[in-house]
Amino acid sequence: MSEKVRVRIAPSPSGNLHIGTARTALFNYLFAKKTGGEYVLRIEDTDLERSNEEYKQNIFDSLKALGLNWDEGPDVGGNYGPYKQSERFDIYPKFAQMLIDKGYAYECFCSNEDLDKEHEIAASKKIPYKYSRKCLNLTKEQKDELKAKGIVPSIRFKVEAKELVFNDIVKGELKFDTNLIGDFAIMKSNGTPTYNFAVVVDDMLMKITHVIRGEDHISNTPKQILIYEALGAEIPKFAHLGMILAPDRSKLSKRHGATAVSDFIKQGYLTEALLNFVALLGWSPSDGVEIKNVDEIAADFRLDEISSSNSIFEYEKLNWMNGQYIKKMDISKLTDLALPFLKDYDLNKYSREQLEKIIEVTREPITLLSDLVYDTRYFFEKPVYDEVCELLKTNLSKKVLDKFLSDVDGYDFKNEQDVHDKLAEFRAYFKEKFGFKPKETMWALRAALTGRTKGADMVSIILLLEKDEVIERLKSAKAI
Numbered sequence: 001m002s003e004k005v006r007v008r009i010a011p012s013p014s015g016n017l018h019i020g021t022a023r024t025a026l027f028n029y030l031f032a033k034k035t036g037g038e039y040v041l042r043i044e045d046t047d048l049e050r051s052n053e054e055y056k057q058n059i060f061d062s063l064k065a066l067g068l069n070w071d072e073g074p075d076v077g078g079n080y081g082p083y084k085q086s087e088r089f090d091i092y093p094k095f096a097q098m099l100i101d102k103g104y105a106y107e108c109f110c111s112n113e114d115l116d117k118e119h120e121i122a123a124s125k126k127i128p129y130k131y132s133r134k135c136l137n138l139t140k141e142q143k144d145e146l147k148a149k150g151i152v153p154s155i156r157f158k159v160e161a162k163e164l165v166f167n168d169i170v171k172g173e174l175k176f177d178t179n180l181i182g183d184f185a186i187m188k189s190n191g192t193p194t195y196n197f198a199v200v201v202d203d204m205l206m207k208i209t210h211v212i213r214g215e216d217h218i219s220n221t222p223k224q225i226l227i228y229e230a231l232g233a234e235i236p237k238f239a240h241l242g243m244i245l246a247p248d249r250s251k252l253s254k255r256h257g258a259t260a261v262s263d264f265i266k267q268g269y270l271t272e273a274l275l276n277f278v279a280l281l282g283w284s285p286s287d288g289v290e291i292k293n294v295d296e297i298a299a300d301f302r303l304d305e306i307s308s309s310n311s312i313f314e315y316e317k318l319n320w321m322n323g324q325y326i327k328k329m330d331i332s333k334l335t336d337l338a339l340p341f342l343k344d345y346d347l348n349k350y351s352r353e354q355l356e357k358i359i360e361v362t363r364e365p366i367t368l369l370s371d372l373v374y375d376t377r378y379f380f381e382k383p384v385y386d387e388v389c390e391l392l393k394t395n396l397s398k399k400v401l402d403k404f405l406s407d408v409d410g411y412d413f414k415n416e417q418d419v420h421d422k423l424a425e426f427r428a429y430f431k432e433k434f435g436f437k438p439k440e441t442m443w444a445l446r447a448a449l450t451g452r453t454k455g456a457d458m459v460s461i462i463l464l465l466e467k468d469e470v471i472e473r474l475k476s477a478k479a480i
């Protein structure tokens with residue numbers, strides 16, 4: 001019987017949820033979904049100085065917004081809690097002591113100054129630094145003496161020299177010479193565990209079967225495997241994902257654009273588009289169709305088919321994809337997401353139904369929800385005529401506006417078909433009588449009603465603005 005897959009996402013709350021962590025979370029989530037496994041959220045907040053509540057909340061909110069809900073975690077609980085490392089501080093020393101007792105670890109009394117000196121010597125000899133093992137063979141008496149002086153030791157793992165080989169699901173076989181590693185700390189003198197130790201103890205106790213994470217952690221993996229071996233624990237399978245790079249191939253950072261999921265959302269990206277886009281950073285659909293929802297991706301997902309190379313974060317492709325999602329999204333849902341971006345407008349001017357119509361008729365060309373601020377402005381504010389001044393001053397425009405004003409009483413503003421038909425007659429009239437092209441006639445009308453030469457369809461604009469407003473705008477435009 002094969003054991004149940006258990007994976008985890010283990011963010012450190014020292015920043016808002018990064019888009020790269022969102023991809024790691026997604027791949028863990030997809031793997032769990034595909035295999036009927038469990039997906040755990042663990043908050044790695046052992047570094048109390050760098051961790052804070054706001055970041056933790058941001059991580060929760062962003063993962064939830066993306067729909068990457070966890071089966072076990074700090075808020076929902078589970079059989080292997082607590083799921084916040086800061087609430088597990090009593091667990092780690094016991095395992096560290098066990099390693100000392102078995103001869104896999106030892107107390108180290110070196111001060112930071114001692115260690116800095118060792119680093120300097122290695123640097124001056126141009127050799128990679130490795131701890132000197134000065135404290136490896138201290139006698140009990142020596143240790144007691146140091147402790148009596150008030151020196152609290154850290155605990156170091158004793159690294160045996162050997163070739164360590166493991167099979168990474170994504171990267172294939174990886175070999176490390178542990179002789180290069182040096183004895184590393186597993187517990188700090190302040191009683192908190194180091195990352196490498198806490199992560200192994202927790203993954204072991206939480207029965208994690210697959211560790212799927214960014215390849216920036218590859219160099220930690222041999223250390224972690226040594227700890228598993230020393231603890232006599234089963235070693236999980238590892239899958240290290242290639243890095244996400246900026247279009248200029250440097251590390252993705254704020255100077256390239258948003259990097260935190262919450263910033264993407266604030267800028268008007270849809271979480272569905274973000275998820276679909278980050279899935280493609282390493283995974284490719286077997287049928288070549290890139291636009292897919294999470295369920296479709298999960299059905300087609302295979303961890304061993306993830307690309308082992310780095311991926312480029314193409315903001316332009318994300319924008320395109322976001323536009324595709326905006327075009328297809330259910331209009332009521334899209335309106336819910338769009339209205340917060342329009343909060344500075346007097347939304348009470350319109351009914352919910354009309355607001356949905358405004359979004360419906362303006363969504364086609366946009367890439368971000370925030371584009372709606374500009375694209376819907378003329379529905380909420382008087383048009384600004386700066387850009388269409390010249391157009392409105394033409395003879396053609398004057399004729400078009402005059403006629404529309406004299407016809408307007410005949411329009412039935414409650415009847416879409418009627419407005420549609422009347423506009424067709426209106427265009428035909430100018431074509432026949434003056435030879436104006438239909439689009440020229442409409443430009444003049446559009447310029448008067450919106451201050452622009454492009455935008456939503458005219459029938460919708462006229463119906464949404466309603467008669468009084470239409471008349472008022474035409475009169476203002478005529479006065480230009």
Ligand code: GLU
Binds near residue numbers: 010012044199212
């Ligand atoms: N807390 C680590 C990070 O945020 C997670 C490392 C891991 O997945 O093992 O990078």
